[in-house]
Amino acid sequence: MHFGFSRKKTECDFICILLHPMLLSPLPSFEQDFILPVIRNQNFPYLFLHEETSWERAIYENQDLNIVKKMAEFINNNYMEKLSLADIAAAGAVGQSKCCKLFARFFFQTPTMYLTQHRLTKSMELLLNTDLPVIEIALSVGFGSASYYTETFRKWIGKTPSEFRKEGKFHSQ
Template sequence: MQIKNFKVDQSLKELTSHRTVVMPVACYETEIAHNINGKIPLHWHEEIQFVLIKKGEAMFQINEEKRMVSEGDGIFINSGCLHLAEDVSGDCIYICLNVSPHFMLPQELFTSNIYPYIQATNLPYIYMNAYDQWGKNILDSMIKIKSLIQHKPPFYEVDISSQLTFIWQQLIMNGFQLEYDRTEVEKNRRMKEMLNWIHLHYVEKVPLNDIARAGQLSSSECCRYFKRILKTTPISYLINYRIQKSLILLQDPESNVTEVAFKVGFNSTSYFISKFRKSMDITPSAYKKERQAK
């Protein structure tokens, strides 16, 4: 099922429930352009994620790194990593498999065969090339899991569990050298704290000093964090976040542009319109009319 209104909490943790009725597993097909934001916005979740590009091409950012993923290939995104996805080809469709790390293998094997990998700071993602046999095996298993969830044949839950075990085996058999860098862990924590503060206070006046204080950083170091990790400034991120929040409000038939502008933290309608047009390539009023026509 396509998730069009992508919901996250103040810390950017995704609120979507990634599970079937009985299992902490979700597998669905997503067309990036159909998301309310026109992309998959920055977020994170405890589940590990496997993505298979079914059509087109997408750019994924995972923590500080960006990686293009081509049609037929895929990417593994580790637990707790900030990530987003943007449609590069204009028609990108991908299959997404989200699984609780605790469900990948029997609990007795979690400590030795799962935990070290989801804690490793040098494995925010792994590219899965369909030309590599192990990568192809994982991608094929994803398709099987999607079919099992869709058709629910007898004992399909057992089959899914078997496929997940096989996927994890294929992933870790490559012998990755695992690293644990406390500095990276702390950096990730500080970044989430600053984002959380912005998301709690975006409708207010937001001074740079307050954002920095949330991450226990100086203003200059705060700016370096945003530039290095998110490739933007704290204030630019704030403005973009306000615009993303305005998209939902603009779809309300009773709303108007001025009201929406003030509700999401802009103190000038003209400034809101200018920033909205720059970000979305359309004015707020035109966006509102376009959405109501659908």
């Protein structure tokens, strides 16, 4: 725990947020919604890594980070297709075992869980912003059937897609 004083010699709070660079790339909306407002606000001090400094360059050059970034981008760009673990691993030019280890290290989940989470996120956007039927949404985000989609949605979100849509429309009024 740290203790500090302001210029007026009164107690102050410290907030430290450490963001892994991987968080910025897979979801452009994350960067736009959360990172850019902080970076553009002169009242928030932050450290921007520069490639000229050796320890900072090492972060940029981390091969595992580059590999997992390629695999995450592959999922983000192809989630609507039928994807296997082999497909995801091939996107990073690694074996399936290394693929799983990298996802566990950087995302604290399996590649399949990452894919499912991404599909569900995309489906929630469609549920709230369109009037497409649930089956059409399920198929458009890569689920094989509406029943599997509904089962997965309920397991992860705690309600059916229809209930989620209804609640979302109710709260937006």
